[in-house]
Amino acid sequence: MRFVIIGAGRVGLRTARVLRDEDHEVTVVERDEPTLRRARDQGFTTVEGDGSREDILEEAGIAAADAVGALTGDLNVNFTACMIANHYGCRTVMRIDEAYREGIYRKYADQVDEIIYPERLGAIGAKNALLGGTIRAIADIAPHLQVVELTITDAAPVNGYTISELQLPADATVLAFGKRDQALGIPDEDLSLEDGDRLVVLADFDVLSEVRQLLVGETPSRAAANADGGSSSAATKLQRETDSGGVN
Secondary structure: OEEEEEOOOHHHHHHHHHHHHOOOEEEEEEOOHHHHHHHHHOOOEEEEOOOOOHHHHHHOOHHHOOEEEEOOOOHHHHHHHHHHHHHOOOEEEEEOOOOOOHHHHHHHHOOOOEEEOHHHHHHHHHHHHHHOOOEEEEEEEEOOEEEEEEEOOOOOOOOOOEHHHOOOOOOEEEEEEEOOOOOOEOOOOOOEOOOOOEEEEEEEHHHHHHHHHHHHOOOHHHHHHHHHOOOHHHHHHHHHHHHOOOOO
C-alpha cells in the first residue's frame, strides 16, 4: 500500500518506519528542513513543504495514495490535509494533541476516518506499567469508551462462573477471553472463569467501576477511583489544573 505521512517529528517518523518495515511505500512531507533531513537520512522519500497545501500533497503522490496520516503537532494543518485527502479518496488519520475532550472529538470525528491521541496512548501505557497487576487499558475507542483487559482474581464475584453466566452492565461487552497462560480468543460460553483467566472488555467509562468490581474484585471505592483515572472527565480536569498551574 502507499501512504503519505505529514510530519516527520517523533510520531510521524516512527509511524513511517513501522509502515516501511512492513514493506509499504511511504512518502514523508515536512516543512522544517532539519526535521526533513532526518527523514531523508533514514532513506525515506520526502517532500519539503506545508502539508496543508494541495500542490505539496500532489507532489507527494496523494493521487495514488491509499491513506494519509496527518501527524504534525498543528491541528489546523492536520485537518486541512485530511480534507484534501478526502477529495482524493484516501483513508484519513488525524493526530490531535488537545486534551481528551468530547467536544474536540465530535468536531472532527465525522469528517476523518480515524483520530489518534499519541499523548493519550502514551499515558495509557505508562499507567499500565505503573499499576501492573490485574487491569490493563488497551485503547480508547471514543471519549466514553475504553477497551480493557482484566485478569480474574480469587476475590472476583464471578470467579467460578461460566461465560454464559456472566452478566456485565448493559454498556459493557466481552470481546475476547483467554485461560491462564493461553492466547486470547473468541469467548466460549461454556468455559469457566478462574483465577488468572483474562477477559477483554469494551465498556463505557460510566460502568468501568462496576466491571472492575465484578471481574477483579476491587472494592467499590478503589474501582471508582481507578476507573475515573481513565475517563474524559479526568483528562479535562487535568487540563484545567495544567492551565492554572496546579500540576507540574
